[in-house]
Amino acid sequence: MEILHISAECYPVAKAGGLGDVVGALPKYQNKLGHTARVVMPMYRTKFLNENEWDVDFKGHHHLGHRHFDYTIIKERTNKLGFDLYLVDIYGLLDRERIYGYDDDNERFIAFQIAVVDWLNHWAYKPDIVHCHDHQAGLVPFMMKYCYDFLYSLGSVKTILTIHNAEYQGWLGMDKKYYIPSFDSWKHGMLEWKNNINALASGIKCSDKVTTVSPSYLEELRHSARGLENLFEYERGKCLGILNGIDTDVWNPATDTYITQNFSLEDVARGKEENKQILCDQFNLDVTKPLIVFIGRLVGEKAADVLPDSILASIYSTQKNVCFLILGSGEGDVEWRLNNLVAEFPGNYNVMIGYNEKLSHQMYAGADFLLMPSRVEPCGLNQMYAMRYGTVPMVRSTGGLRDTVIDMGDEGGYGIRFIHASVGDIIHSVNRAVDVFKERDKLDLMRSRMMQVDNSWDSSAKHYLEVYQSL
Ligand code: ADP
Ligand code: GLC
Numbered sequence: 469m470e471i472l473h474i475s476a477e478c479y480p481v482a483k484a485g486g487l488g489d490v491v492g493a494l495p496k497y498q499n500k501l502g503h504t505a506r507v508v509m510p511m512y513r514t515k516f517l518n519e520n521e522w523d524v525d526f527k528g529h530h531h532l533g534h535r536h537f538d539y540t541i542i543k544e545r546t547n548k549l550g551f552d553l554y555l556v557d558i559y560g561l562l563d564r565e566r567i568y569g570y571d572d573d574n575e576r577f578i579a580f581q582i583a584v585v586d587w588l589n590h591w592a593y594k595p596d597i598v599h600c601h602d603h604q605a606g607l608v609p610f611m612m613k614y615c616y617d618f619l620y621s622l623g624s625v626k627t628i629l630t631i632h633n634a635e636y637q638g639w640l641g642m643d644k645k646y647y648i649p650s651f652d653s654w655k656h657g658m659l660e661w662k663n664n665i666n667a668l669a670s671g672i673k674c675s676d677k678v679t680t681v682s683p684s685y686l687e688e689l690r691h692s693a694r695g696l697e698n699l700f701e702y703e704r705g706k707c708l709g710i711l712n713g714i715d716t717d718v719w720n721p722a723t724d725t726y727i728t729q730n731f732s733l734e735d736v737a738r739g740k741e742e743n744k745q746i747l748c749d750q751f752n753l754d755v756t757k758p759l760i761v762f763i764g765r766l767v768g769e770k771a772a773d774v775l776p777d778s779i780l781a782s783i784y785s786t787q788k789n790v791c792f793l794i795l796g797s798g799e800g801d802v803e804w805r806l807n808n809l810v811a812e813f814p815g816n817y818n819v820m821i822g823y824n825e826k827l828s829h830q831m832y833a834g835a836d837f838l839l840m841p842s843r844v845e846p847c848g849l850n851q852m853y854a855m856r857y858g859t860v861p862m863v864r865s866t867g868g869l870r871d872t873v874i875d876m877g878d879e880g881g882y883g884i885r886f887i888h889a890s891v892g893d894i895i896h897s898v899n900r901a902v903d904v905f906k907e908r909d910k911l912d913l914m915r916s917r918m919m920q921v922d923n924s925w926d927s928s929a930k931h932y933l934e935v936y937q938s939l
Contacts, residue, residue: 475487475508500550507553509553528587586617598628610655629678631668631679633844642665675706714923724833736858740859751820753793760901766797770841779809783816783817793820835859836901839897860876864887
């Protein structure tokens with residue numbers, strides 16, 4: 469089968485979070501299964517772009533409303549990532565360093581989608597499946613089915629939309645409707661939700677299948693989806709949840725080149741100790757105490773706002789018998805509060821504001837526990853990475869966290885689960901962590917259990933192929 473993935477992120481080209489990890493891995497596993505999966509994404513000005521060789525694949529032009537644009541598609545020459553990778557360049561819109569965060573993000577991603585669909589329209593080869601990821605590719609199914617420029621050659625190609633995060637939907641005023649290449653005005657409703665253009669809603673309405681990145685998240689969306697609840701209820705027949713996998717080539721403590729000391733199940737205790745020592749030296753933390761880390765975007769979804777108070781209260785409640793290390797960036801207020809705590813708890817707490825891939829690996833390897841109090845977690849990859857590196861996940865019972873972590877009090881368990889993203893629940897979990905840290909045998913058993921859980925892409929990649937086949 470020929471599959472084309474359309475996404476705003478793909479690791480290691482450009483990654484802001486888990487979307488990048490998924491799109492950097494899933495196509496590789498689909499190819500291993502004997503299919504041809506490719507990825508197309510915007511050509512941001514990244515290190516990966518400069519360090520690799522490219523061929524021009526296609527040059528075309530289209531328009532975003534009244535604005536004419538030329539676009540160029542380039543292809544990576546060596547199949548370095550295990551799949552064909554195409555980048556779309558649009559002068560003045562996509563030629564930026566960052567992925568998101570510009571005032572004209574909506575325009576940038578709509579132009580990106582128009583260019584991709586126009587390119588597909590000119591391509592001799594047509595994929596069997598166009599697989600769109602999140603709202604930045606959510607308008608593609610509409611364009612393929614209803615825009616006059618494309619519908620004759622692309623209208624029958626099957627489309628699937630994977631929702632990694634429904635918090636972000638790509639809202640745009642109806643006055644911007646003219647951005648979309650001309651379409652049958654009767655189909656206007658397929659673009660909108662609550663009198664606005666809503667790229668995610670349009671993708672849900674127009675694609676042939678919709679998947680979420682965990683089964684529990686799909687259930688939750690029926691009750692809480694930032695205004696799209698009724699749509700999920702109405703379209704439930706074509707929706708299903710497929711749990712993400714992790715790329716075990718990248719996330720393998722035995723071969724990971726980012727970490728100081730490689731280890732595997734056989735020597736996990738020693739390997740983790742040595743990696744922890746490095747972290748504790750670097751961040752002035754007491755290595756004899758349990759080390760709890762948080763890695764992620766410092767935003768409300770991740771409940772980052774409860775971290776400062778929870779850390780403060782937990783350190784007091786355990787009589788300073790615990791250490792915390794935070795890596796992340798996001799809301800200014802949270803960053804400020806987290807920074808301020810450093811002076812208060814030398815030896816027990818530290819923070820690194822920013823994005824640092826290498827440090828994140830070292831933290832998964834060296835930490836004893838990983839805290840994820842997320843209010844919303846469609847899947848969550850951190851907890852699966854932590855498990856692979858023998859780090860006990862402490863998670864709020866929601867979305868993909870609920871689907872992947874078994875509490876240590878339950879049969880076969882290896883993690884700590886709690887219900888509320890609150891200071892009280894976090895302190896309680898920290899106290900459970902501190903207790904289990906003293907019981908070496910129990911901790912060893914939990915590590916051994918979690919490291920043997922198979923979260924690799926093998927089975928999820930097959931699941932996606934079954935969905936494609938059904939179309
Ligand atoms: P989300 O995509 O919602 O941010 P996920 O758990 O799916 O959450 O994936 C987050 C990914 O981003 C993981 O690979 C995690 O290690 C990485 N990550 C998040 N924040 C940082 C950071 N500050 N530095 C390095 N890696 C980070
Ligand atoms: C999103 C979600 C996260 C998920 C990731 C990859 O960013 O917030 O939970 O793991 O996408 O699907």
